[in-house]
Amino acid sequence: MGALLELGWFLTLLAVGYGAGRILERRHYASIRRRERELADVLAFTMRFPPKTTRAQHAFLVSGTVVVSSDYFKTFVAGLRRLVGGRFRGYESLLERARREALLRLKQQARERGSALVVCVRFESTAITRGRVPSIEVVAYGTALVPQPR
Amino acid sequence: MITSNLELIPGKRIVEHLGIVQGSTVRAKHAGKDLFASLKNLVGGELKSYTELMQEARTEAVERMQAEARSIGANGVLNVRFATTSITAGAAEILAYGSAVRLVDA
Amino acid sequence: MRLENRAPAEGINASDEHPLREFAWLAGGALAALVATVVAVSLGAQWLAPKLPYRYEARLVRDLPAQPPPTDARGREALAELQALADRLAARMVLPEGMRVTVGLRDERVANAYATLGGHAVVFRGLLSRLDSEDALATVMAHEIAHLAHRHPAAALGRGVAIGIVLSVVSAESGRGAAGAVLGQAGTLAALSFNRDQEREADREALRVVAAEYGHVGGAVDLFDAFEAMQRARGDGAATRVEWLRTHPLSERRAQAAREWAAARGVPVDGARRPLPPALAAMRAAGPARR
Numbered sequence: 001m002g003a004l005l006e007l008g009w010f011l012t013l014l015a016v017g018y019g020a021g022r023i024l025e026r027r028h029y030a031s032i033r034r035r036e037r038e039l040a041d042v043l044a045f046t047m048r049f050p051p052k053t054t055r056a057q058h059a060f061l062v063s064g065t066v067v068v069s070s071d072y073f074k075t076f077v078a079g080l081r082r083l084v085g086g087r088f089r090g091y092e093s094l095l096e097r098a099r100r101e102a103l104l105r106l107k108q109q110a111r112e113r114g115s116a117l118v119v120c121v122r123f124e125s126t127a128i129t130r131g132r133v134p135s136i137e138v139v140a141y142g143t144a145l146v147p148q149p150r
Numbered sequence: 151m152i153t154s155n156l157e158l159i160p161g162k163r164i165v166e167h168l169g170i171v172q173g174s175t176v177r178a179k180h181a182g183k184d185l186f187a188s189l190k191n192l193v194g195g196e197l198k199s200y201t202e203l204m205q206e207a208r209t210e211a212v213e214r215m216q217a218e219a220r221s222i223g224a225n226g227v228l229n230v231r232f233a234t235t236s237i238t239a240g241a242a243e244i245l246a247y248g249s250a251v252r253l254v255d256a
Numbered sequence: 257m258r259l260e261n262r263a264p265a266e267g268i269n270a271s272d273e274h275p276l277r278e279f280a281w282l283a284g285g286a287l288a289a290l291v292a293t294v295v296a297v298s299l300g301a302q303w304l305a306p307k308l309p310y311r312y313e314a315r316l317v318r319d320l321p322a323q324p325p326p327t328d329a330r331g332r333e334a335l336a337e338l339q340a341l342a343d344r345l346a347a348r349m350v351l352p353e354g355m356r357v358t359v360g361l362r363d364e365r366v367a368n369a370y371a372t373l374g375g376h377a378v379v380f381r382g383l384l385s386r387l388d389s390e391d392a393l394a395t396v397m398a399h400e401i402a403h404l405a406h407r408h409p410a411a412a413l414g415r416g417v418a419i420g421i422v423l424s425v426v427s428a429e430s431g432r433g434a435a436g437a438v439l440g441q442a443g444t445l446a447a448l449s450f451n452r453d454q455e456r457e458a459d460r461e462a463l464r465v466v467a468a469e470y471g472h473v474g475g476a477v478d479l480f481d482a483f484e485a486m487q488r489a490r491g492d493g494a495a496t497r498v499e500w501l502r503t504h505p506l507s508e509r510r511a512q513a514a515r516e517w518a519a520a521r522g523v524p525v526d527g528a529r530r531p532l533p534p535a536l537a538a539m540r541a542a543g544p545a546r547r
Contacts, residue, residue: 007441010434022275036263043261044170046229046249048157051167051257072434077275079435080282081178082241083426088176089278091237093270095174099245103170117259121170123247125235132434134238169261174269218264250262 017072024071025093032100035108042107044118044142055147062118063141064105067128068098075133095136099123102140115144151216152226152253159226159253166252168224173214174245176237177207204242208232211246224250290426290439294446297418302450305414306407310352313410317374323360333535334384335361338397341390341533342377345398348465349405351375357401367486369396371403373410385540386482389529391475393536395466402461408454419447451503459510463517472527473518480511 050057070078074090081088102123110118121142128135152159190197211232219227230248237243266272326332339359346357360378367382377400387393403409423443427436459476467473484507505513518525532540 010438013434018275040261040263043259045167046170046231046247047167048229051259073275073279076434077279077282078238078241080286083286084282085178087271088178088237088241089271089273090275091176091241091243092174095176095243096270099172099174122231123233123245125233125243125245127235127237129238136235136237164257166258167260171264172269214268217268221265221268222262
């Protein structure tokens with residue numbers, strides 16, 4: 001009896017993780033695409049040297065951070081994947097979401113402080129594992145430039 | 151596709167900056183090789199299967215970054231940087247990112 | 257110089273493939289591979305272990321403490337009667353070279369009996385108190401002696417060790433999460449089917465011996481019916497109807513198999529039951545043990 005109950009509980013968790021996880025992921029991606037269009041005028045580059053310009057620039061550090069967690073379904077599939085090897089498709093989409101979100105937050109902060117150009121952008125990511133479900137923290141940081149008024 | 155961690159390629163001129171492009175993979179080695187690596191932890195030395203894994207992952211990350219660059223009309227990626235994160239035991243993420251540009255001969 | 261941020265194409269870093277497809281083939285593949293490994297390893301261990309000469313098994317358990325004999329006089333008489341019955345039944349079977357069946361009697365309420373390494377067959381008082389005839393008791397003894405004759409304890413030990421190794425590798429590789437636990441359970445369930453096959457084999461041997469000794473298999477049918485009644489009385493619920501979760505076949509299937517076995521060989525299913533020997537009958541009348 002115990003074994004059947006455990007199996008049932010596990011399948012329920014898996015279904016909830018899958019269902020809710022997919023819905024949240026789709027909504028997050030939709031939000032990301034919408035904000036990417038909105039913030040398309042704030043430019044970000046990884047180049048170290050800003051383009052030569054005659055106007056003095058006001059420069060400051062901006063950053064965007066986000067922590068995204070895996071869900072039960074993704075973690076389970078990753079557990080199976082570790083036996084077989086290859087790509088972790090679930091985690092790849094998780095990381096892509098986190099990076100795009102971090103970059104958007106960086107651009108948002110730049111815009112709020114009056115900048116339309118961010119250079120020398122760098123990414124850092126860390127994995128935080130609470131219990132068995134991993135979360136990823138992504139930081140995007142760069143230097144925002146505001147042309148000073150004449 | 152010119153890929154470099156330089157800011158400027160000697161002999162080339164940048165005409166367009168097209169934005170940030172990224173490529174990443176999350177991979178693991180299969181259980182057989184992983185087990186062998188655990189045994190190797192007893193004696194130490196190079197874990198060839200993991201070296202291979204990281205190499206393959208890095209190559210694929212760079213290829214994906216180049217694919218993103220190609221999709222926006224760039225012919226070069228400059229200022230390339232790598233970042234590695236370990237997600238769980240046995241699974242590592244390799245990220246390659248850079249600036250997509252259009253280059254012409256100087 | 258133009259400065260622009262163009263959005264790259266989707267689907268390069270994240271796959272468009274439906275996650276359920278990946279889940280289906282990973283889960284199905286991992287499960288299939290695990291079950292195949294467990295089956296292969298079990299068959300190998302099962303085939304190999306009995307090939308080891310019995311004297312090594314005997315030597316292995318020689319230094320372990322034996323079941324202490326009963327402290328009261330009636331208990332000792334009952335044990336002697338059990339041993340005599342076991343010897344009579346064992347004479348009808350082919351035992352491995354050097355094996356002598358040693359009977360043990362445990363003073364506990366549990367309704368059970370088991371066979372273990374070194375030629376030991378042990379019966380609990382709780383089971384004795386539920387058997388009405390020597391026929392039924394003989395079925396139990398013959399079943400356990402059949403396990404010994406076929407070297408099932410050795411095979412089960414080999415299987416257990418081999419499966420333990422496989423499952424520990426799997427759980428180490430897939431981590432402490434749900435995947436490792438699920439695969440571990442699946443492996444255990446695959447192993448249980450080997451247990452059930454051994455039980456069926458022991459049942460068939462016991463039927464042959466009981467039919468030869470008493471002329472009919474009524475005692476065996478009584479025994480399996482008693483098991484079924486005990487199960488229903490315990491009221492374990494729906495899960496006990498599911499055979500693949502159990503170490504033994506379902507009791508009603510065992511009763512059914514006994515009737516079919518008898519019908520196929522023209523052996524009567526019913527007949528006069530021999531009463532229990534005196535000391536055992538007295539023990540049964542005294543009721544179940546204190547504990």
